[in-house]
Amino acid sequence: MLKVQTGQIVEFYSNSCCVVSEGKELRCKIQGRINLVVGDLVQLESSSIDNNSEGLVTKRLDRVTALYRSKEKVKKPIAANISHIGILVTKNPKTNLEFIDKWITISKNASIEPFIIFNKIDLLQNSSFQEDQKVYERIGIRTFQISAKLFTNLDELKKYLSKKTTIFVGNSGSGKSTLTSAITGKKILSKALSNNQGVHTTSVSTLYHTDEMKIIDSPGVRDIGIDHLKPKEIILGFPEIINYSLNCTFPNCSHQTDEGCEVITALKNGDIEESRYNNFIFLSNQEKTK
Ligand SMILES: Nc1nc2c(ncn2[C@@H]2O[C@H](COP(=O)(O)OP(=O)(O)OP(=O)(O)O)[C@@H](O)[C@H]2O)c(=O)[nH]1
Ligand SMILES: [Mg+2]
Ligand SMILES: [Zn+2]
Known part of the structure; x- marks a missing residue:
């Protein structure tokens, strides 16, 4: 008899995965082309007759994050x-x-x-x-x-x-x-x-x-690609820069020239760390040139 239950992906390989469901770990195949990653919540069918560990993932549930x-x-x-x-x-x-x-x-x-x-x-x-x-x-x-x-x-x-x-x-x-x-x-x-x-x-x-x-x-990485983020998303990684930028004179301030720029003033006063400012400018410029 087939039983439908929900579980969470604990490991994912190219066409199979390991799922924890109802406290048990099941090795599962994946139906069709469902795009899965570790942490995904899924619906699966498991066989209740053979009481061990095989299943078929049939659906991915919505991701919270x-x-x-x-x-x-x-x-x-x-x-x-x-x-x-x-x-x-x-x-x-x-x-x-x-x-x-x-x-x-x-x-x-x-x-x-x-x-x-x-x-x-x-x-x-x-x-x-x-x-x-x-x-x-x-x-x-x-x-x-x-x-x-x-x-x-x-x-x-x-x-x-x-x-x-x-x-x-x-x-x-x-x-x-x-x-x-x-x-x-x-x-x-x-x-x-x-x-x-x-x-x-x-x-x-x-x-x-x-x-x-x-x-x-997770596996170690030397670098992490953030090409998918636009400049207005890059700044979300720099809350202190957002804060000061609200007071810049020009609404489209690039925070790279002195005039009316509160971010640069804060940098000069030591209220924004140099490394953070430099990385913000570096990452924003990188995104802009694409
Ligand atoms: N001295 C010292 N060595 C540590 C410490 N934590 C980890 N190591 C050593 O660092 C080496 C790498 O540790 P791992 O836990 O395999 O590192 P990892 O980040 O999982 O590496 P990847 O799986 O390749 O991404 C091992 O030799 C560990 O024993 C620590 O707090 N002090
Ligand atoms: Mg490791
Ligand atoms: Zn500015």
């Missing part, structure tokens, strides 16, 4: 129905501020709350993340300093993640899988060399459920 990136100028969904994005930042590999600002921009455009996790603090002499932390706390972005490997400061982070669906993003080697494992208690292979068998870099996004939260561990 969807996170997009662009790849070769095409807008592609990365994950659905997430509430938060945790951006992992490390000194090694070095995460640059432009990468962080791009992630903030795509999150804000998707109405998903970004926050920053400074990881691997066990490798640092003194708190050398402090300056970057100030830049982002100033604009209302929550930040954490942790060591995923040594479980340092994880309690506060866990409390923050409670009741949320969060995707961890960041460069390859920043510790997303190590952190996901430390928080969820699930065994996940990390990038370290294991028995000389090679490097376990994450190749597919996976959603992990615990009683308190849902976490998606």
Whole structure:
């Protein structure tokens, strides 16, 4: 007998997927050409006779949120129905501020709350993340300093993640899988060399459920394409610039010449961080030249 039920995609491959439904994990085929990503809610048919784990996804339910990136100028969904994005930042590999600002921009455009996790603090002499932390706390972005490997400061982070669906993003080697494992208690292979068998870099996004939260561990990226965003969408990643721009003399102010520009005044007064301003101008100009 066929049973129709709903579930959530925890892993998606090109023509099959893993779905959690009614507390069980099912390996599913996909009917027709349904465009799915991790986190999607779906309707599926499962066979109740053979009591294990096979199903057919027949429909995707509406997405509450969807996170997009662009790849070769095409807008592609990365994950659905997430509430938060945790951006992992490390000194090694070095995460640059432009990468962080791009992630903030795509999150804000998707109405998903970004926050920053400074990881691997066990490798640092003194708190050398402090300056970057100030830049982002100033604009209302929550930040954490942790060591995923040594479980340092994880309690506060866990409390923050409670009741949320969060995707961890960041460069390859920043510790997303190590952190996901430390928080969820699930065994996940990390990038370290294991028995000389090679490097376990994450190749597919996976959603992990615990009683308190849902976490998606994603593959590392060197850069994130935001070509699909127009200049008026880029500025959503820069709330402090929006604030000051409201008082610019000219409504179509480019915020690049002095005259009547409150953004430039705020920059000169130190009310807007230089790195944030520079990234805003860089990303806006990039979009304009397309
Ligand atoms: N010292 C230290 N090492 C860490 C910490 N967190 C992760 N690592 C190490 O960093 C390496 C990469 O960790 P992963 O968790 O695999 O990184 P990832 O972000 O999942 O990498 P990809 O899957 O390739 O994107 C591993 O050798 C981890 O042991 C930390 O807090 N301190
Ligand atoms: Mg990984
Ligand atoms: Zn201006």
